[in-house]
Amino acid sequence: MYVEMKEICKKFGDYEAAKQISFGIEKGKLVALLGPSGSGKTTILRMLAGLERQDRGDVVIEGKVVNDVPASERGIGFVFQNYALFRYMTVYDNIAFGLKVQKADKQKIHARVMEMVSLIGLEGLEKRYPNQLSGGQRQRVAFARAIAPNPQLLLLDEPFAAIDAKVRKDLRKWLKDMIQKVGITSIFVTHDQEEAVEVADDIIIINEGRLEQMGSPIAIYKNPKTPFVAQFIGTSxxxxxxxxxxxxxxxxxxxxxxxxxxxxxxxxxxxxxxxxxxxxxxxxxxxxxxxxxxxxxxxxxxxxxxxxxxxxxxxxxxxxxxxxxxxxxxxxxxxxxxxxxxxxxxxxxxxxxxx
Amino acid sequence: MEERSSKIAKWCLIGISVAFFLLMLIVPLFEVLYRALADGLEAYGTALGAKTTLSALKVTLLATVIAVVVNTVFGLIASWLVTKFDFRGKNVLSTLIDIPFSISPVIAGLAYIMTFGRTGWAKPLLDGINEALGTDIALVFSVPAVVLATIFVTFPFISREIIPLLYAQGRDEEEAAAMMGASGFTIFRKITFPHIRWGLLYGVILCAARAFGEFGAVYAVSKARGKTFTLPLEIDALYMAGSADSITQAFAVSSLLVGMALIMLILKNIVEYRGKRDDL
Structure with a gap:
């Protein structure tokens, strides 16, 4: 297993966001954390990233327990729900940020940023600011910014939530293609079962802080293990x-x-x-x-x-x-x-x- | 018909506002200039060049600069704390920041006297420190007292400008930067500061303008003309002296303060304009 959560528990006051969550993800997989809003799926993602700390249990990445490793040193790319692009920086500077922080060589940074810009198909827009881009373009920049420093794991929080329905379909396909092309292990959070089924290799279904079922979309659809899963996936x-x-x-x-x-x-x-x-x-x-x-x-x-x-x-x-x-x-x-x-x-x- | 009556309403409101501003602000301010120059430019120059005036100007500028620096640092720390962290008593703290807005400055001054004055409970403590360090710092009826009183009355200005901006920005961009390995200082410099710079500058200007003009709090802790008086106190003293000459001098010194206030006003508008233009 490349990424593992072991018996993770997390409480916010009286609210239990994670109850004994355990799962493992193989290298190179694209996995969806699926659940209704308030089910705790985003909290799980943030604990993986190190933006939130679990009360109990271990987060393991590449065989190492990373509980005490801060977010900045876990080497994870993160795409935020509303992208969180740096609004006072151009597209170029947004994508270059992670590399600059690592004090990479200037020419290397330039080469990598231009590679990213052409990968996401936004050539010629490097000098634009985030507020001069459409929703879909911002999403692409957020993706490029997250993978520019070559992380081994990419986490995406509701990557399609802020985009209108028509563009969303294209972007889903685009993101799946991109992730396959780059070959990076990825986990994304969504509340949309159609999206999870269409994009993910494997789905992890979360409800009320509990892991209900994990498996391929077709396996989950054909053999739901709990009434919740049966009702949540497909119509029933x-x-x-x-x-x-x-x-x-x-x-x-x-x-x-x-x-x-x-x-x-x-x-x-x-x-x-x-x-x-x-x-x-x-x-x-x-x-x-x-x-x-x-x-x-x-x-x-x-x-x-x-x-x-x-x-x-x-x-x-x-x-x-x-x-x-x-x-x-x-x-x-x-x-x-x-x-x-x-x-x-x-x-x-x-x-x-x-x- | 509708349109016409709303037009009438508009012009009525404009008329009332203009009349009000003229009567309450513009005419009195012109009166200040007129009276200041009533005895000619030479008298004006003498009044401004007087030893007590120069001393008051010095004290005022010193108090303003220190208050701005201290409150900028404090304001940044307090607003960062209130917007980026969750802790018990957060609401109490953000209410405390506003206290100088609601308390009469004179009370602030008196409170300093009660605390650090001859009969104050902190006086022995201060004496002890002075003895140990071989210094002679007094926190009432002295320049440090004037500075402290000025800091007190101006401390909410900067944090109040920044807090709403930081709330509006949220934590996402900072978290995104942190995920990429940026240090706290880099995050502040590259992500947070560009967002608050105009608000911060705006707060600094308001803070400085208020510091120039403060009267009540300073009045309570400053009694030595020519040593610890600020410009507003000097004006009051000149005016209260009552002779025709001293009243003209009072107006001359007032014109200096009005001039400083106008400069601040112009700066404030420039900052507001630039801030809006850069707002993304």
Whole structure:
């Protein structure tokens, strides 16, 4: 492991920002710390950087415990949420700052700064001040400033939060490409699951100061370990009551049930494709239809509970109030011991995935 | 109709303000100049060249320079402390900074006498120090007393100018610089100072202008004309003497103080203008 947090605890007064947080990150990975606001993710980043000190536990970088190493000597690049560019310095001086502090040779500084400026594609803007740049350009300068002194680890605090939605998409791709190009181990904080899934190699999910789950985006999506993760990643519905659902009549008591849209199938009763599954069908009524840009989102009332499913635009037209046949392929079950995926017992032997 | 009535309102307000300024400020200030020159330039020159006037000018400038230097250092330290650190009693401290704004300067002067005067509790302590060092420092009815009183009444000016600027700047830029390995002094010099320089200069000017003109606090601790008097005290003494000559002299010395105040006013406006232009 290149970067490790070992049983880190941190309190601000009565507020517990980190409860026994432990994780390790391999060299060269791009990792997202994902969680809702107030979950403690930024505090974890700041403890890694040395801007905040943990109450207990160890921060380990490259096999060395760095608890007592001040931020300035950890050799970490940090991109702040609102960039924190030095407003009284030009782009050039901003990027050169770290190198000047290290008392590097003047010609070397110039060469490195120009290399950075061309890397971020801002040639010709070196003499501008931060307030003469757009949000996206400031973000690029902040990135260049952080990596100019060649840090071994790059930390980014909500790097896309201050940028409008359209530019954000481009910047995400740009940042991912840049980090791969430079090959630097990077950790970024975000509250946006879409962003984490799209950009990161691995995601660490934080909630209320606890580490909920760590893994690749697809692994976390397919096998959530806690109800929180299941609800936070992807869209999902919590079912309070599953009484009467065909195929789920065994031992669901006391367990939390969470359903994803793709676990639910809704079709018209004359649809031949599902003929072999009619024994598991429930009746549902369409309560709402929302156009989501490239598909329809249907809300169905089934056995007194609301289920959501996505419907391809290629399929037949449906109306609000229409009666549909509804299949529930599988659900997530959570209890104190852990999580499991329960398949519909009446569909045993049928290859649902092939549909 | 709407537009016309708002135009009328505008001109009414301008008229009232101009009349007020003329009556309350401009006319009295011209009166000072007029009376100062009433007996001719020669009398004016004699009044300014008098030994007591020169002594008062010297004491005033000395007190002002020391007060500005001390309060700049104190103001920077206090505002840095209040804005960059969290600690118990922070609100109390930032309220204490404002005390000289709310307390009458005369009380400040009297408080010094009560503390360091002949019957004051700190007098034996001061005597002890004097004896040990072989010095003869007096903290009442002396030039050091005048300096201390001036420092007291002017100490909030600089920190009050800087504190809002430091709050507005936040800690991000400093943290960013620290992450790149910059020392505390480098951070102050390169990141913090450029941000506060105009505010600091503005505070220095206000502080100096106030120090020139201070009367109450200085009056309480300064009783020796020609030795510890400042310009405002000298003017008061000349005026109170009551003869036609001395009243003209009082106005002549006043014109000197008015001139110094005008210079400060012009400097203040230049600094304000430059500060706004550079504000990023």
């Amino acid at each position: 519905t919590v079912l309070e009551n599953m009484v009467g659902f065909k195929g789920y009549d065994d031992a669901l008591d006391g367990k939390k049930v969470i359903v994803r849209p793709e676990f639910v199938e809704a079709f018209k009763s004359d649809n031949k494709k599902f003929a072999n599954m009619m024994n598991a069908v429930e009746e549902g009524v369409i309560e709402n239809v929302v156009f989501r840009g490239s598909y329809l989102e249907l809300t169905l009332l089934v056995n007194g509970v609301r289920l959501t499913t996505n419907r391809s635009l290629e399929r037949r037209h449906v109306d609000i109030g229409e009666k549909m046949c509804v299949l529930l392929y599988r659900v997530y079950l959570f209890d104190d011991k852990g999580a499991e995926i329960r398949k519909n017992q009446l569909l045993k032997g049928i290859d649902v995935e092939a549909l």
